Structures are given as structure tokens and as C-alpha cells.
Amino acid sequence: MPSNPPNLRIAVVGLGFVGLPLSLSYWQAGADVLGAEIDPQLRAELSQALTHHLEADDGKPIRDILADALASGRYRLFASAAEATAQADATIVTVGIPHGPEGLDLGPLRAALVQVAKAAPRGHLILLRSTVPPGTTRKDLYDLLRSQGRTVGDDIFVAYCPERIAEGRAFREFREMPVIMGAFDAASEARARSVIEVVTRAGVTTSASVEAAELSKVIENVQRDVNIAIAQELARTCEAGGIDVFEVIRLANTHSRVHLLEPGPGVGGFCLPLALSYFLPFAQEHGVVTPTLLAARSTNAKVPPLLAERALAHARALAGNDQPRIAVFGLAMKDFSNDARLSPAVEVCQYLVEAGAEVRAVDPAVPTRFPFQGEDPAWAVSGAQALLLLTRQSGLEAWLEDLSPLQTMHRGALVVDARNWLKRGAEDLAALGLRYWKI
Ligand SMILES: NC(=O)c1ccc[n+]([C@@H]2O[C@H](COP(=O)([O-])OP(=O)(O)OC[C@H]3O[C@@H](n4cnc5c(N)ncnc54)[C@H](O)[C@@H]3O)[C@@H](O)[C@H]2O)c1
Structure with missing residues (x-):
């Protein structure tokens, strides 16, 4: 608890x-928090201090922080964004933009903004923190408020401050990650800065325009996608040349101006694979083509099928007339996460199932229950002709410290290591009669 808690009632929508974790960070900083969540099941879990998120602050798990917050009476849950906003001084919106067959669906975000805009009392600040296609804050919030007769910068304040945290490091990064912020007027900018600085101790860089702030967030995500594509192409090159790609990257990164990312099973989660869907409409609207960005996306999209095919070909060759069995360790969208949204590991599993393989996947951190998912690593590897080590999880890494349980795999089975899990993979697995391929 800070020595001088802010006199702030803050609504967090989504x-x-x-x-x-953002709403809990405000609670930790001394604010009164009104959290709005539309999903009844999620809200019911939260009200019981239940969450699957793998966040912790200074070693204290998010569940315990949530339990303390609920018990304090300063952290309340609401079903309705309007109800929370109506009782608060400021509202932070963190509603996401789902991606369906038709592309980005701004419907849920727009619906939330409509509720917040309608309920916002005089003097209220609306701070949008979602990642959005450039132009969204103006079209879907600023223009909406003006159409309701509100004067932005006078009786209501609006700003955009994109979220930059990485899942798993949220509490620390809310405090320590510098942020950018764009507003339509100086009064909104000042109000937003004071609310952001309740939690963020790192710098707040003001953008010359809201659209520049929106676009900068989108390109931050796009550049990670491109950097990972570089790592994937380097991985293929290193494999062909018989060199360890992780070693090449380790060496290159000793240069102070080089920061190569590592290859893996693909690019997952809601942020990076979809980043181009936020960027392209803006580029196309202005008649710009971006072949490099498109090529990078296509490189990354090809990785899950490549890994699946490699494992499948080996498993089929060993299985003969039997159904090939393939074990998968790690289903999250990235290492040490519980988030399986748009996870390349899940895509690998689905590809294998559709190709006729029996898939036995384990991931102790992912709460989603996929039909091919089980609990026990020993069950997964037993009799398998291939094992894919995809996204890393501590529980699975601990299980793999001693490789002898892999002896129950089919003789000559292939272990595909997508994240450099096994430091001495080739030697250790050869001793067990298994093959090893590190991407
Ligand atoms: N997850 C990340 O690590 C991360 C990092 C940086 C930025 N972002 C961006 O932050 C935003 C949120 O991402 P997320 O991963 O937290 O999404 P999420 O889907 O986990 O959370 C959004 C929540 O909003 C709720 N919601 C939707 N409409 C609502 C409404 N009208 N009222 C109340 N609740 C409502 C949903 O039920 C959901 O629980 C996205 O724009 C995302 O791109 C995410």
C-alpha cells in the first residue's frame, strides 16, 4: 500500500x-477499483478469487492479490461497464478485438465504448488501452462523444495509451515499462498522465497525435512478427548448413546493436499474428504496399505445419500400418504462459489429428481442455513415434530433467525440440535409442 494513496475511483472495463492485473495494480496503488467484466463465468470465478493467469508480483501469485483486493472492499466487480463508469472518476477500457473469418471484429470494443460514453459523468476521463487499428479512438470514441453533445477536453476527457506488457510479467511491466499516450487536447493529456502515473513509474511519452500512438503500438507488434520470421529463416538455413541456430543467435546478440529473437513453433497469441490485420487496412487505405511485412507473416504461418509434417513423416514410417501416435509437450501460445489463444502448438495438434495421427498433448498451465489433451506426460509419450517439445512449461521441464521415462517411446522415435528445451538432446537421446531434431 502506498504511503499516500490517490483519491481515485477507477473503472476498468474488461x-x-x-x-x-492492471485493475489490481491500481488497487495496490491505493485506488478504489470498479472492475467490469461481461463474461458471467469469468466474473463468478474472479469473485471467488479464482484465475488461471500465471502472473505474480514479487513472488505473490495473482490469486492471492485478487483475494486481498476483494477482501479490502476497495475492489468491486460489476457486470455492466456503464454501472462501473457511472460511479468512477476515470475508466480504462481493455476490451480486446476478436478475429474471425471476416477479419477483425470491433463489435465488442465498440459496444463497450458506447456503454462507457453514455454513462461517463461530467469531468470523467476515458482512457483506451486496447490495441486498435489506427483511427479507432477518433472514430469510435471521440466522434461518438461529440455526437452525444459532449465537449472533449472540457466536460469529458479522452486519451489513448496502448498496453505494452507481456503476459507473465504484467505487474512489474505496468510499473516499469515506459508508455506512450496520445490525446486530442491538452486537458485530456494532463488528466490521462495523472491517472497513468498512479501505476506507471517509467516515463509517459506524449504523442503528437492519437493516430501516431495507435500506429506505433501496431508496428511494435508487427516488428516482433518480422523479427521472429528472420529467426525462422535463419533456423532453416542453419539446419541445412549443420549449425546450431541458437548458438548463432547467442553470438550475434553479443553485438550491442543486434537483438535477434529465437525461432520456435510459430507465432501465437492475440497480439503478434494479428498485428498485420491492424496495420494493413491503414496502409491500403493510403495506397501503400508492404511486401516485407506480408512475407514475414507468411513465413511464420508456415512453421506449425512444417513441424507437424516432420513429426508425422517420422511417426508414419515407424508405425507402419498402425495409427501413428505423437506426443506434444506445451500447448500455450508462448513459453510459460497459460494462454492458448491462436497457439501454434494447438495448430500443430489440430494438423496432426486431421492427418489421422493419435495426438496426446500435455500442458499443466493451460486450462482449456482440448480433446487431444491429457494430464500425464508418461501417458503422452508411451508408445509414441514422435514427441514435439513446443512451448516450454516449468512442470514439463522438471519432468524432462531425467530423460529415462522417454524409454517407453517407440524405438527410434523422433524428439522435435522447437525451443531449445534439451541442451544435450542429441547425445542424451541417442543413448536411449531416440532421434533428435532441434529446429
Ligand atoms: N494479452 C496481452 O498480453 C496484451 C498485451 C498488450 C496489449 N494487449 C491488448 O489489450 C487488449 C485486451 O487484451 P486481453 O488479452 O486482456 O483480452 P481478453 O480477451 O483477455 O480480455 C478482454 C475482456 O473484456 C471483456 N469484455 C468484452 N466486452 C466487455 C464489456 N462490454 N464490458 C466488460 N467486459 C467486456 C471480455 O469478456 C474479456 O474478458 C487487446 O486489445 C489486446 O490486443 C494485450
């Missing part, structure tokens, strides 16, 4: 991967 208590997902961002909104839950």
Missing part, C-alpha cells in the same frame, strides 16, 4: 489478461 478483466482479461490485461485488465485483471
Whole structure:
């Protein structure tokens, strides 16, 4: 608890991967928090201090922080964004933008903004923190408020401050990650800065325009996608040349101006694979083509099928007339996460199932229950002709410290290591009669 708690009632709309730890960060800083979450099941779990998120602050798990917050009476849950906003001084919106067959669906975000805009009392600040296609804050919030007769910068304040945290490091990064912020007027900018600085101790850089702030967030995500594509192409090159790609990257990164990312099973989660869907409409609207960005996306999209095919070909060759059995360790969208949204590991499993393989996947951190998912690593590897080590999880890494349980795999089975899990994979697995392929 800070020595001088702010006299702030803050509504946070959307208590997902961002909104839950962000709202708790405001509570930790001494604010009164009104958290709005539309999903009844999620809200019911939160009210019982239940969450699957793997966040912790200084070693204290998010569940315990949530339990303390609820018990304090300063952290309340609401079903309705309007109800929370109506009782608060400021509202932070962290509603996501789902991606369906038709592309981005701004419907849920727009619906939330409509509720917040309608309920916002005089003097209220609306701070949008979702990642959005450039132009959204103006079209879907600023223009909406003006159409309701509100004067932004006078009786209501609006700003955009994109969220930059990485899942798993949220509490620390809310405090220590510098942020950018754009507003339509100086009064909104000042109000937003004071609310952001309740939690963020790192710098707040003001953008010359809201659209520049929106676009900068989108390109931050796009550049990670491109950097990972570089790592994937380097991985293929290293494999062909018989060199360890992780070693090449380790060496290159000793240069102070080089920061190569590592290859893996693909690019997952809601942020990076979809980043181009936020960027392209803006580029196309202005008649710009971006072949490099498109090529990078296509490189990354090809990785899950490549890994699946490699494992499948080996498993089929060993299985003969039997159904090939393939074990998968790690289903999350990235290492040490519980988030399986748009996870390349899940895509690998689905590809294998559709190709006729029996898939036995384990991931102790992922709460989603996929039909091919089980609990026990020993069950997964038993009799398998291939094992894919995809996204890392501490429980699975601990299980793999001693490789002898892999002896129950089919003789000559292939272990595909997508994240450099096994430091001495080739030697250790050869001793067990198994093959090893590190991407
Ligand atoms: N997850 C990350 O690590 C991360 C990092 C940086 C930025 N972002 C961005 O932050 C935003 C949120 O991402 P997320 O991962 O937390 O999404 P999420 O889906 O986990 O959370 C959003 C929550 O909003 C709720 N919601 C939707 N409409 C609502 C309404 N009208 N009222 C109340 N609640 C409502 C949903 O039920 C959901 O629980 C996205 O724009 C995302 O791109 C996410």
C-alpha cells in the first residue's frame, strides 16, 4: 500500500489478461477499483478469487492479490461497464478485438465504448488501452462523444495509451515499462498522465497525435512478427548448413546493436499474428504496399505445419500400418504462459489429428481442455513415434530433467525440440535409442 494513496475511483472495463492485473495494480496503488467484466463465468470465478493467469508480483501469485483486493472492499466487480463508469472518476477500457473469418471484429470494443460514453459523468476521463487499428479512438470514441453533445477536453476527457506488457510479467511491466499516450487536447493529456502515473513509474511519452500512438503500438507488434520470421529463416538455413541456430543467435546478440529473437513453433497469441490485420487496412487505405511485412507473416504461418509434417513423416514410417501416435509437450501460445489463444502448438495438434495421427498433448498451465489433451506426460509419450517439445512449461521441464521415462517411446522415435528445451538432446537421446531434431 502506498504511503499516500490517490483519491481515485477507477473503472476498468474488461478483466482479461490485461485488465485483471492492471485493475489490481491500481488497487495496490491505493485506488478504489470498479472492475467490469461481461463474461458471467469469468466474473463468478474472479469473485471467488479464482484465475488461471500465471502472473505474480514479487513472488505473490495473482490469486492471492485478487483475494486481498476483494477482501479490502476497495475492489468491486460489476457486470455492466456503464454501472462501473457511472460511479468512477476515470475508466480504462481493455476490451480486446476478436478475429474471425471476416477479419477483425470491433463489435465488442465498440459496444463497450458506447456503454462507457453514455454513462461517463461530467469531468470523467476515458482512457483506451486496447490495441486498435489506427483511427479507432477518433472514430469510435471521440466522434461518438461529440455526437452525444459532449465537449472533449472540457466536460469529458479522452486519451489513448496502448498496453505494452507481456503476459507473465504484467505487474512489474505496468510499473516499469515506459508508455506512450496520445490525446486530442491538452486537458485530456494532463488528466490521462495523472491517472497513468498512479501505476506507471517509467516515463509517459506524449504523442503528437492519437493516430501516431495507435500506429506505433501496431508496428511494435508487427516488428516482433518480422523479427521472429528472420529467426525462422535463419533456423532453416542453419539446419541445412549443420549449425546450431541458437548458438548463432547467442553470438550475434553479443553485438550491442543486434537483438535477434529465437525461432520456435510459430507465432501465437492475440497480439503478434494479428498485428498485420491492424496495420494493413491503414496502409491500403493510403495506397501503400508492404511486401516485407506480408512475407514475414507468411513465413511464420508456415512453421506449425512444417513441424507437424516432420513429426508425422517420422511417426508414419515407424508405425507402419498402425495409427501413428505423437506426443506434444506445451500447448500455450508462448513459453510459460497459460494462454492458448491462436497457439501454434494447438495448430500443430489440430494438423496432426486431421492427418489421422493419435495426438496426446500435455500442458499443466493451460486450462482449456482440448480433446487431444491429457494430464500425464508418461501417458503422452508411451508408445509414441514422435514427441514435439513446443512451448516450454516449468512442470514439463522438471519432468524432462531425467530423460529415462522417454524409454517407453517407440524405438527410434523422433524428439522435435522447437525451443531449445534439451541442451544435450542429441547425445542424451541417442543413448536411449531416440532421434533428435532441434529446429
Ligand atoms: N494479452 C496481452 O498480453 C496484451 C498485451 C498488450 C496489449 N494487449 C491488448 O489489450 C487488449 C485486451 O487484451 P486481453 O488479452 O486482456 O483480452 P481478453 O480477451 O483477455 O480480455 C478482454 C475482456 O473484456 C471483456 N469484455 C468484452 N466486452 C466487455 C464489456 N462490454 N464490458 C466488460 N467486459 C467486456 C471480455 O469478456 C474479456 O474478458 C487487446 O486489445 C489486446 O490486443 C494485450
